[in-house]
Amino acid sequence: MAVVSTRSGRLGNRIAIAVVIVVTLIFLSPIYWITTTAFKPLVQATSVPPSVLFEPQITPFVKLFTKRAQLTAPVAPEVYEAAPWWERLVLDGGERLARDGKGEVVFSAYPDRFINSLIVAITSTILAVSMGTITAYGFSRFRVKGEADLLFFILSTRMLPPIVVAIPMFLMYRAVGLNDTHVGLIILYTAFNVSFAVWLMKGFMDEIPKEYEEAALVDGYTRMQAFFKIVLPEAATGIAATAVFCFITAWNEYAFALILTNRRAQTAPPFIPSQVGTGLQDWTVIAAGTVLFLIPVAIFTFLLRNHLLRGMSFGAIRK
Amino acid sequence: MMTTLSPTSRAATRGWSDITIRNLFVIPTVAFLIIFNVFPLLYSLGFSFTDFRASSKDAANFVGLQNYADILADPVIWRSFATTLWYVIVSVSGQFVVGFGLALLLNRPIPGKGLLTTLLLLPMMLSPVVVGLFWKLIYDPSWGILNYALGLGKTAWLTDANLALYAVAITDIWMWSPFVMLLSLAGLSAVPKHLYEAASIDRASKLYTFFRVTLPLVAPILLIAVIFRTMEAFKTFDIAFVMTGQPQAELISSRLYKMAFAQWQTGPASALAYIVLIMVLCITNIYVKYLNKAKER
Numbered sequence: 001m002a003v004v005s006t007r008s009g010r011l012g013n014r015i016a017i018a019v020v021i022v023v024t025l026i027f028l029s030p031i032y033w034i035t036t037t038a039f040k041p042l043v044q045a046t047s048v049p050p051s052v053l054f055e056p057q058i059t060p061f062v063k064l065f066t067k068r069a070q071l072t073a074p075v076a077p078e079v080y081e082a083a084p085w086w087e088r089l090v091l092d093g094g095e096r097l098a099r100d101g102k103g104e105v106v107f108s109a110y111p112d113r114f115i116n117s118l119i120v121a122i123t124s125t126i127l128a129v130s131m132g133t134i135t136a137y138g139f140s141r142f143r144v145k146g147e148a149d150l151l152f153f154i155l156s157t158r159m160l161p162p163i164v165v166a167i168p169m170f171l172m173y174r175a176v177g178l179n180d181t182h183v184g185l186i187i188l189y190t191a192f193n194v195s196f197a198v199w200l201m202k203g204f205m206d207e208i209p210k211e212y213e214e215a216a217l218v219d220g221y222t223r224m225q226a227f228f229k230i231v232l233p234e235a236a237t238g239i240a241a242t243a244v245f246c247f248i249t250a251w252n253e254y255a256f257a258l259i260l261t262n263r264r265a266q267t268a269p270p271f272i273p274s275q276v277g278t279g280l281q282d283w284t285v286i287a288a289g290t291v292l293f294l295i296p297v298a299i300f301t302f303l304l305r306n307h308l309l310r311g312m313s314f315g316a317i318r319k
Numbered sequence: 320m321m322t323t324l325s326p327t328s329r330a331a332t333r334g335w336s337d338i339t340i341r342n343l344f345v346i347p348t349v350a351f352l353i354i355f356n357v358f359p360l361l362y363s364l365g366f367s368f369t370d371f372r373a374s375s376k377d378a379a380n381f382v383g384l385q386n387y388a389d390i391l392a393d394p395v396i397w398r399s400f401a402t403t404l405w406y407v408i409v410s411v412s413g414q415f416v417v418g419f420g421l422a423l424l425l426n427r428p429i430p431g432k433g434l435l436t437t438l439l440l441l442p443m444m445l446s447p448v449v450v451g452l453f454w455k456l457i458y459d460p461s462w463g464i465l466n467y468a469l470g471l472g473k474t475a476w477l478t479d480a481n482l483a484l485y486a487v488a489i490t491d492i493w494m495w496s497p498f499v500m501l502l503s504l505a506g507l508s509a510v511p512k513h514l515y516e517a518a519s520i521d522r523a524s525k526l527y528t529f530f531r532v533t534l535p536l537v538a539p540i541l542l543i544a545v546i547f548r549t550m551e552a553f554k555t556f557d558i559a560f561v562m563t564g565q566p567q568a569e570l571i572s573s574r575l576y577k578m579a580f581a582q583w584q585t586g587p588a589s590a591l592a593y594i595v596l597i598m599v600l601c602i603t604n605i606y607v608k609y610l611n612k613a614k615e616r
Binding site for chain 1: 362439441604
């Protein structure tokens with residue numbers, strides 16, 4: 001009896017593992033598809049039947065960073081010879097690079113948007129995590145009257161639908177000239193992330209034994225010294241995990257960026273879809289822009305893998 | 320705010336007092352959140368009683384509750400609410416089935432389990448708008464991989480009035496099932512092993528063990544996952560907005576966006592925003608209640 005049940009159990013296990021692997025492959029296939037599209041020659045990106053085998057090339061990435069125009073006449077061989085390898089890739093596709101008066105290659109808007117995304121996400125992360133950490137320490141170590149209500153209020157600001165907040169923010173920012181500025185977006189992302197940072201960091205702070213600081217206080221440290229020299233180093237992992245979560249949220253944010261920025265401070269999320277349907281729809285370039293944008297998040301997800309549960313449950317479930 | 324600080328606290332006598340530090344650490348953040356979240360909402364509450372249009376220079380006229388009355392009488396808005404409700408049901412139940420199912424399959428010793436789990440969790444970390452965009456590529460009626468792989472001919476997923484909402488829901492299920500899976504796995508791994516041993520000694524069937532042992536113990540954490548996803552699905556904007564312009568698939572957030580920033584009906588849009596806000600706060604309240612319960616365990 002026992003033997004039979006283990007055998008059927010083993011078979012069950014094998015089937016389960018096979019199903020898990022198949023499902024994982026299905027789950028990853030959209031990401032695989034967009035990634036390969038970014039390396040496909042233009043004709044193969046939208047070919048029927050879809051091309052699985054192709055010669056990978058980086059032309060889409062060259063196109064992503066440059067402004068181009070259709071070639072009206074074939075290029076002279078000497079011009080082609082003189083062109084650098086990346087320009088030849090574009091020429092091979094029947095397009096030429098746009099150049100300014102001095103003959104310099106004109107960059108597309110993508111690098112600017114990408115840099116905007118970096119500026120806004122990094123700055124707002126630093127602000128949100130700093131504020132979140134000290135506030136979490138305050139809630140963790142001292143008695144605050146109405147603590148539960150305050151914490152609920154803090155979390156509820158995170159749950160507000162972005163469009164609902166964006167309507168008054170748009171009017172207020174317009175009144176004070178913060179529309180389409182980095183500062184405006186940074187403030188909003190900080191406000192959005194700080195509530196999350198408080199909740200997550202409070203969990204990490206609660207785990208640091210109070211005795212550590214008490215010992216330091218007995219040794220003659222002031223409370224501030226104890227906080228900076230004892231508590232912060234102990235909380236380093238938690239701070240790093242919180243920072244990565246805040247960064248990803250700010251990096252991915254779309255609604256506020258769509259409404260509150262349009263050119264100077266626009267980040268990549270509203271920019272990338274705006275390129276769909278402008279003139280010739282070159283999916284390889286859109287895919288290239290998407291892949292570059294997703295790389296930081298993929299790396300961070302991998303680094304964060306042991307903290308995902310905690311972050312996703314606002315620190316409530318710690319495993 | 321008051322404090323009860325032990326009079327023997329050494330910190331109270333050296334450097335800044337604990338009360339000062341607590342106030343310094345807590346008050347600025349709370350004030351910041353009030354200025355950038357509560358104040359704007361009060362500001363738009365004011366607008367919700369006017370006919371203000373942000374695109375014109377005309378001064379706002381007070382119209383009382385007219386905006387709220389108009390919204391509640393507007394069939395387009397009712398349809399958006401109904402669409403949103405149906406979207407929430409389809410998408411959250413889909414995420415529940417796929418996510419919990421995956422967790423049940425993964426809840427056993429599997430070689431390379433950590434890597435598999437991390438790979439499965441990738442979709443939920445990606446930007447919804449970018450996800451929407453590359454699913455558009457997959458759904459393309461003429462050369463999309465989905466129609467080809469499933470042999471569906473030229474099915475126009477995102478422009479068909481009957482299909483668009485489901486196409487968006489499928490993308491959302493792809494993106495967020497991993498979240499349900501993550502929480503379910505945590506719940507499943509917390510079920511004490513001796514309960515299963517006891518059940519097998521009692522010759523309980525697998526089905527009986529699942530419904531009488533596993534499910535009751537995992538239920539609280541599943542509930543958190545479902546409430547959170549319900550709240551998020553209700554607020555869905557980016558994914559649906561970039562994927563389809565189908566009026567039949569218009570979610571309430573997209574309606575709100577169009578009213579506020581395409582038609583510039585700032586007053587009525589503020590009123591609708593308030594109705595949505597109250598709904599979200601109700602769900603948030605329930606969510607936090609269960610979150611705190613999970614914390615106490």
